[in-house]
Amino acid sequence: MATTVDEAPASRKTNRIGLTQTDYKGKPSTLCKGCGHDSISSQLVKAFFEYGIEPHRVAKLSGIGCSSKTPAYFLNRSHGFNAVHGRMPSIATGCVLANRELIAVGVSGDGDTASIGIGQFVHLLRRNLPVVYIVENNGVYGLTKGQFSATADLGSKLKTGVSNDLPAIDLCGLAVELGATYVARSFAGDPKQVVALIQGAFGHSGTAVLDIISPCVTFNNHAGSTKSYTWGKDNEELIHEVDFIPHFEDIEVEYGEGEALSVELHDGSHIVLKKLERDYDPRNRRRAMELLAEAHEKQQFLTGLVYVDPKEKTFLDLLNLVDEPLATLSVERVRPPRSALEEIMETLA
Amino acid sequence: MSTETLVGESKSAVRPAIVNDFSIQVATVNGSGSQSSNNVLMRSIFQMGVPVSGKNLFPSNIQGLPTWFTIRASKSSYVARKREVDLLVAMNPQTAREDVASLGPGAAVVYEETLGLEKTRSDLVFYPVPFSDLAKEVIDEVRLRKLLANMIYVGVVGHLLSIDKDEIHAAVEKQFKSKAKAVELNVKAVEIGFAYAEKHLTKSDPLRVERMDATGGKILIDGNAAGALGSMFAGVTVVTWYPITPSSSLVEQLIDYLKAYRIDEKTGKATFAVVQAEDELAAIGMVLGAAWAGARSMTSTSGPGISLMAEFVGLGYYAEIPAVIWDIQRVGPSTGLPTRTAQGDVLSTYLLSHGDTKHILLFPSSAEECFEFGGTAFDLAERFQTPIFVMSDLDLGMNIWMSDPFSYPDKPLDRGKILDAAALEKAKKFARYRDIDGDGIPYRTLPGTRHPLAAYFTRGSGHTADAEYSERPDVYQENLDRLARKFETARRYVPGPVTDEADGNEVGIIAFGTSHWAVLESRDQLRAEHDVSTSYLRIRALPFNDELAGFVERHERIYVVEQNRDAQMLQLVRMELAENAALVARLRSVLHYDGLPIDARSVTDEILRQERSKG
Ligand SMILES: Cc1ncc(C[n+]2csc(CCOP(=O)(O)OP(=O)(O)O)c2C)c(N)n1
Ligand code: SF4
Numbered sequence: 001m002a003t004t005v006d007e008a009p010a011s012r013k014t015n016r017i018g019l020t021q022t023d024y025k026g027k028p029s030t031l032c033k034g035c036g037h038d039s040i041s042s043q044l045v046k047a048f049f050e051y052g053i054e055p056h057r058v059a060k061l062s063g064i065g066c067s068s069k070t071p072a073y074f075l076n077r078s079h080g081f082n083a084v085h086g087r088m089p090s091i092a093t094g095c096v097l098a099n100r101e102l103i104a105v106g107v108s109g110d111g112d113t114a115s116i117g118i119g120q121f122v123h124l125l126r127r128n129l130p131v132v133y134i135v136e137n138n139g140v141y142g143l144t145k146g147q148f149s150a151t152a153d154l155g156s157k158l159k160t161g162v163s164n165d166l167p168a169i170d171l172c173g174l175a176v177e178l179g180a181t182y183v184a185r186s187f188a189g190d191p192k193q194v195v196a197l198i199q200g201a202f203g204h205s206g207t208a209v210l211d212i213i214s215p216c217v218t219f220n221n222h223a224g225s226t227k228s229y230t231w232g233k234d235n236e237e238l239i240h241e242v243d244f245i246p247h248f249e250d251i252e253v254e255y256g257e258g259e260a261l262s263v264e265l266h267d268g269s270h271i272v273l274k275k276l277e278r279d280y281d282p283r284n285r286r287r288a289m290e291l292l293a294e295a296h297e298k299q300q301f302l303t304g305l306v307y308v309d310p311k312e313k314t315f316l317d318l319l320n321l322v323d324e325p326l327a328t329l330s331v332e333r334v335r336p337p338r339s340a341l342e343e344i345m346e347t348l349a
Numbered sequence: 350m351s352t353e354t355l356v357g358e359s360k361s362a363v364r365p366a367i368v369n370d371f372s373i374q375v376a377t378v379n380g381s382g383s384q385s386s387n388n389v390l391m392r393s394i395f396q397m398g399v400p401v402s403g404k405n406l407f408p409s410n411i412q413g414l415p416t417w418f419t420i421r422a423s424k425s426s427y428v429a430r431k432r433e434v435d436l437l438v439a440m441n442p443q444t445a446r447e448d449v450a451s452l453g454p455g456a457a458v459v460y461e462e463t464l465g466l467e468k469t470r471s472d473l474v475f476y477p478v479p480f481s482d483l484a485k486e487v488i489d490e491v492r493l494r495k496l497l498a499n500m501i502y503v504g505v506v507g508h509l510l511s512i513d514k515d516e517i518h519a520a521v522e523k524q525f526k527s528k529a530k531a532v533e534l535n536v537k538a539v540e541i542g543f544a545y546a547e548k549h550l551t552k553s554d555p556l557r558v559e560r561m562d563a564t565g566g567k568i569l570i571d572g573n574a575a576g577a578l579g580s581m582f583a584g585v586t587v588v589t590w591y592p593i594t595p596s597s598s599l600v601e602q603l604i605d606y607l608k609a610y611r612i613d614e615k616t617g618k619a620t621f622a623v624v625q626a627e628d629e630l631a632a633i634g635m636v637l638g639a640a641w642a643g644a645r646s647m648t649s650t651s652g653p654g655i656s657l658m659a660e661f662v663g664l665g666y667y668a669e670i671p672a673v674i675w676d677i678q679r680v681g682p683s684t685g686l687p688t689r690t691a692q693g694d695v696l697s698t699y700l701l702s703h704g705d706t707k708h709i710l711l712f713p714s715s716a717e718e719c720f721e722f723g724g725t726a727f728d729l730a731e732r733f734q735t736p737i738f739v740m741s742d743l744d745l746g747m748n749i750w751m752s753d754p755f756s757y758p759d760k761p762l763d764r765g766k767i768l769d770a771a772a773l774e775k776a777k778k779f780a781r782y783r784d785i786d787g788d789g790i791p792y793r794t795l796p797g798t799r800h801p802l803a804a805y806f807t808r809g810s811g812h813t814a815d816a817e818y819s820e821r822p823d824v825y826q827e828n829l830d831r832l833a834r835k836f837e838t839a840r841r842y843v844p845g846p847v848t849d850e851a852d853g854n855e856v857g858i859i860a861f862g863t864s865h866w867a868v869l870e871s872r873d874q875l876r877a878e879h880d881v882s883t884s885y886l887r888i889r890a891l892p893f894n895d896e897l898a899g900f901v902e903r904h905e906r907i908y909v910v911e912q913n914r915d916a917q918m919l920q921l922v923r924m925e926l927a928e929n930a931a932l933v934a935r936l937r938s939v940l941h942y943d944g945l946p947i948d949a950r951s952v953t954d955e956i957l958r959q960e961r962s963k964g
Contacts, residue, residue, distance in 0.1 A: 027818075056803060059642065059796045072806055072818065079796035080806040081641060081668075083634070084660050090631040094638025094646060097587050097622040099797050102642065120634070123627040322618040326586035327643030327795060331762050333620050334584035334645075336610040338757045341582065344606070345754040348568035 016052035024049045026073040031066055036188035036214030037136045039250050041073045043191050044105070044134075047198040048075060059095050059102045063088040063117060066143045067109035067136035067214070086117025089124035092131045093315075099325035100316055103202070104131040111141040114150040114169045125178040127315040128206040132198070133180075135171055135209070136188070138216035146219030172306055173292045175209040176285060181309040182208035183288070185302060187273055188215065189251035189263065193303060200305060206314045213271065213301060215251065260300060276304030283308060364455070364555040369399045369424035371435035371556045373506065376448045377499070378441050380412030385524050386499035387418040389535075391749065392520035393503075393512050394422050395569060398561045402428035403749040404946055409594070409688045415444045424561060425873075428750060429866035430946040435556055436509075438502050439466060440480070449473070457554035459505055474554040476546075478505055483545060487538045497538040504542020509550065510558045514543060568752050572745035575716035575755070576675060577603035579723015580647055581610065582758050585673075587639035587646035588623045589632040591654060594688055595743035596677035599649040629654035633661040633672065640671040641807065643767070643795040645727050647673035652681045652694050655701065662736050663702025666832070667810040669782070669791065671730035671737075671765070678742040680944050689944030690743035692862055692912040696920060698738050699891055704810070705829060709839050710738045710891040713745065714865040716752040718889070724758050725844060731765035733790060733839055742912070744863045744946040766792040770800040781805040781816040782828065789835030836892060843890035848900060850884040856960070857904030861888040861918060863946060864910045870949035871956070879957060888918065893925050901932045906963065908956055910939040912947050 014020055024045045029038050048058070058078035060071035064085035071080040083091045092104045113121050113135050124133065139152040148156075151171065152164045175183045182204040184197045194212060201208035255261040258277040262270050274295060282288065288307035295302035322329070373390070377383040384405075391403045399422050408414035421431050433453050439445040439460040446469060449458055454472040462477035483501050484494040500521075507517050517539050525531040576599050580588075588607075590600040604623055611620045626632040632648040639646035650658070655676050665672050678694045680686040700707055709729055713719045722739050730737040773779055773794065779802045782791045791814075794803040805816040810828055813819045850857075856875075860868045865887055875881040886900045901907050901922075909919040916938040926932045939955045941947040 054799075056797060056799045061638075077801060077804050079794075079804050081638070082806070082808040083637075084664050087630060087634045087661065090626070090634025091638035091641070093624065093631075094587060094589070094635035094640070094644075095642045095796070096638075097624070097635070098639040098642035098644035098646070099795075102797055119627055120631050123631065319622050319624075320617075320619050321622060322613050322616060322620055325643070325797065326620065326622060327639075327797075329584075329586065329620055331584060333613070334586060334611070335582055335758070335762075340610050341578075341755065341757050344578065345568055348570050349566070349754070 015049050017054060019049070019052075019055075021045060021049040023077065024055065024075055026071075026076050029070070029073045031069070032218050034217040034250055035066065036138060036212075036216070037067050037070050038073070039188040039191065040134065040136055040194065040212055040214055041070045043194040044074045044198060046191070047195045047202070050195070051199050051202050053103060053202065057101065057103050059104050060107070061088050061092045061095065061104060062107045063109070063112035064143070065109035065112045065141070066216075067107055068112055070107050070136070071105075086112050086115070087120055088112070089117065089120035089133075092133075093124065093127070093129055096129055096131060096316070097319075097321075098327040100130075100321060101325055106131055106133045108133065108135050109142065109149070110135060110137040110139060110151040110171070111149040114171060118150075118169075122174070122178055125175055125180045125207055125209070128179055128181055128312055129315045130205055130207070132201040132208045133210070134198075135211045136214040137171065137211055138214050138219075139168075140216050140219045142216045142219060146216075170292060170296065171209065171211045173289065175207075175211075176288050176292070176307045179207070180209045180307075181206035181312045182305070183307040184209070184305045185211045185213070187213045187253065187263070187271075187301070187303060189253050190255075190273075190303070191252065192254065193275070197305060204308070204310065206309075206312055257304075272300045273303050274300040276302060276306070280304070282306060285309070366557050367435070367555045368557050368559050369422050369561060372419055372421045372431040372433065373436045373438065374434040374448075375418045375420075375438040375502070376441045376444055377416055377418070378412075378443070379408055379410050379414045379416045381440075381499065382496040383416075383418065383440065383499045385535075386503050387420065388749075389500070389517065389520040389524050390503045390506060391420045392523060392569065393507065393516040394420065394558055395564050395567075395751070396516040396519060397513060397558050398564050399424065399558055400426040400428070400563050400751055401569075402751060404430055404744065405748060406945065407688050409686070415441050422558060424563070426563060426751075427866070427870045427949070429870050430948045432948045432950045436506070436554070438506060439464065440499070440502065455554075457509075457556065459502060459509070476505070476509065476550050478502070478542075478545060478550075483541050484538075486541055488534060493534070497534060500535045500538035501542035501545075504539040504544075505546045505550070507539065508543045508546035509552060509554070510556055512558050513560075514539075564751065566754065568754050569749050570716045570752055571598070571747055571749050572713065572716050572719040572741050573599035573677065573747060574602045575719035575752070576649075576713075576723050576739065576741065576746070577606055578755065579720035580673075580727075581606050583645065583724035583727045584762055585645050585647055585727070586621050587636065587644045588621065589626045589635040589646070589648045590623075591626050591629045591632050591650065593651045593654050595679055595747045596649040596651045596654070596675060598747060599675055599677065629657040630661065633658040633674070636672045636674070637661060637665050637670050640730070642797070645673075645731070645762075647675065647727075649675035649677065651677050651679050653683050655694060655698055659702045662708070663704065663706050664809055665736040666702065666706045666708065667704075668807050669734040669793070670807075671727075671734055673726040673730050673737050673739065675739045675741060677746040678740060686944045688743070690863070690912065690946055691942060691944065692740075692742055692864065693914075693917070693942070694740065695911075695913065695917040696915075698740065699921065705832075707836060707892075708736055708738055709733065709843055710740050711844065712740050712861040712889055714862055714887065714889075716745075716750045717755060719745065720755040722844070728763035729839070729842065732763050732842065733835060734765060734793060735835075740862065742863055748946075766790060768792050768794050768803075770798055770803065773798070773800045773802045778802065779805075780814045782812060782831070783814040784831050784834070788838040789831050789833075790838065840892045840894045843892065843894070845894050846889055846896050846900075847887045848885065848896065850900070850903070851882065854882050854884040855905040856881060856883045856956070857900060857907040858883050858885045858910060858956075859888060859900075859907060859918070859922065860885075860910040862912075864912055864941075867947040867949045867952050868910055871952035874949055874953040875956065878953075881957075881960065891921065893922075897922065898926060898929070898932065901926060901935055905935060906937060906960070907935050908937050908939050908959070910941075910947070910952055912941050914940060914942045916940060
């Protein structure tokens, strides 16, 4: 069922570059109704619109998965690249090196990032490449029908009854530890926070990682340590017939800084979100690590901007690149003169 | 000195001098620093005007295992490996006995006196030298003595072969550039070797270097350096790599050249980006990302890396993204003989990835072609919007070849069919995958193009001509058919074969890459020694063009010479000619796959064997 991700009534309101929100829309989504990923797409549309970014300057990049399909569902007027599973970071790296004027926005899933792609993810963090990297984290492989991902909580169960015996990878912890310079966590159903964090990422020059909890309405029937499970077993079997995909409404939440909020997901399970305090200083890396560890112990998902370092050199600075895009340098600037070749030949004679 | 007669040879009659036509093998221990000595020895012969080639047969090891360097001097400019060794410099006690045992009768051996090799055979010429003692004369420092012992053998061999001492000195200076102290010590070592040989050794072998004039204006270079230069002068801007022998030196040398010649004078900033990636998957991903965004981007690897790139290369093929990938082929797998040469990636690379993929492959035979194809590869990649492979090998990439200096590429870069904002404005419409020109090649736009029509969404093969998502059977099939059409167009664009044919020849030879040099020499052997005159077609690229069928048609028996076990190129030739069974029946195979560079004698022997048994 095709729905357009942003169903707010078309507004004539224009942003600072004279575009309307509609100018930032994408193709109709083909994801399940109520999928958290669609909310994030809508929030991307809103963030780009409000920020007033020229769509042609954006490159939308992704790997493979339901989440990775979403770059088709926002910013029609930007180039997009749906690459291979887990390898979006390398595509993003090449893309930004070729044209440093592009605003690279990568969208990935937790399977895409935390399993097959973790090697590339880790090295992207290390390089502090200028890119906004969004993980639409649902704890499962949506597109291959519900297997565990490496961010699934310990003890959560698949609908087949199989339980997850391995600890979850905390992508924010990884990102802070390995060099990302803007690290945030949020919940797809909290549009205000998501939009604010995305816009913050636009203003950041290095790698910005946004780990956004994005419920999979079709396969996320977890019962686990961090989510309270309240759905009856009989019921579960009934509504999770493989070819029956129920329609759900988007979940929306609103809660204040420093507050904790328990949210009921579509399958009746709960997730506890805790928004960072207003006076939290995200520039302290060690504190950020501690905080993530504390939240983990309390079985809370800490939301907000966990860590930021606006001063660290980016990969482009390290490479000392010319200011113009490499892609379109004239031949005179990329082919050394005849005398250079003659000089080299001389040394080899 | 060079006119002395060959006295003192007790076992056989005086042999006529062999001038400028022999091979030297230096056996040392890996990590003992013999590379500069070998370079100096080779270069000094080169400076005497004598064509040379140098091949390093080294182990997968940093220190301690045996390694051999062979220098071939050839007045006829033969540069393939010569199977027989004429002069052995046995510096490795571990292998000395075996090395000596493998020599043909009459060969000469220079060796450390204390090894007592003269007792092992009576049909060789032995030159014992007290290298360790002599090294003490050069320097007190024990650590450097071993190194300098290597330079002493250069002096000994220089004297035995009548190489001009001044040329050795000049070669030392070239090798150590401006490092005065190193030059001084090494020259001293050479002198000591020279003096020792003059005083204590009686020339008893027939080998000699005499000045000739066949190297004037030539350069000495390895194929990887040539490929690096070709890439730089083709305007490469994004280079990614993951270290692997024998390809690392391509990028490492490229980095040096880029730093020297591609820093913007005004700003001091780089007009290039080089990234050592976390693995080959990332390396090719970065290349595709960069090329998608419009940069001339490349990576260099070897067989194991090519396997890792398979999935991405398939995406590159279907999504139509340029990429240049150098495959410096080696023996597989990583725990095989990773530092030995082969042409074993032909089939797997041609069809690399999933579904109906096939790729354009270039096969350079020489350093000059490495340079040239460095540019050709980018032009083809951007023209055809597809990954292009340059299929070099360890022999070409890491060994030292004599070459004409490279000529400056005057041709403008072919950036292919790119629509910028102005072109879009004129065209009024844009469909990323529509075949407007009937050649199968669509137009593309680059991200960042400021025009409402520019943007499109890139995904594998499930798309319409407008780049919209589609799983419709007819749409998919049309897309695949267009890709096949594009590949047909490529036949006319890729470098065609080089042929040397004469009327009436029954035997034709087909080869590619480094096999070329053995074939050249083998053809001379076949003609001179066996009165078999041959024609020759050297493949320079896949897909083939029409010349292949014509060549096969004009000859009775065609030998496809290659360095792999399964006759991979022959298989492709068979596929190409499959519709004509009579032609296919003419194809035969000459294979060489022991890890060493192919030599002419092996080719000659095998062709003769099959010629004799033809029935
Ligand atoms: C090399 C490779 N292996 C496996 C797959 C199959 N595959 C497609 S999507 C996917 C998982 C996606 O999960 P996730 O990234 O969490 O995204 P979601 O669908 O949950 O949004 C897998 C395993 C593939 N496309 N490529
Ligand atoms: S399967 Fe899950 S992740 Fe995929 S579209 Fe449906 S709800 Fe979203």
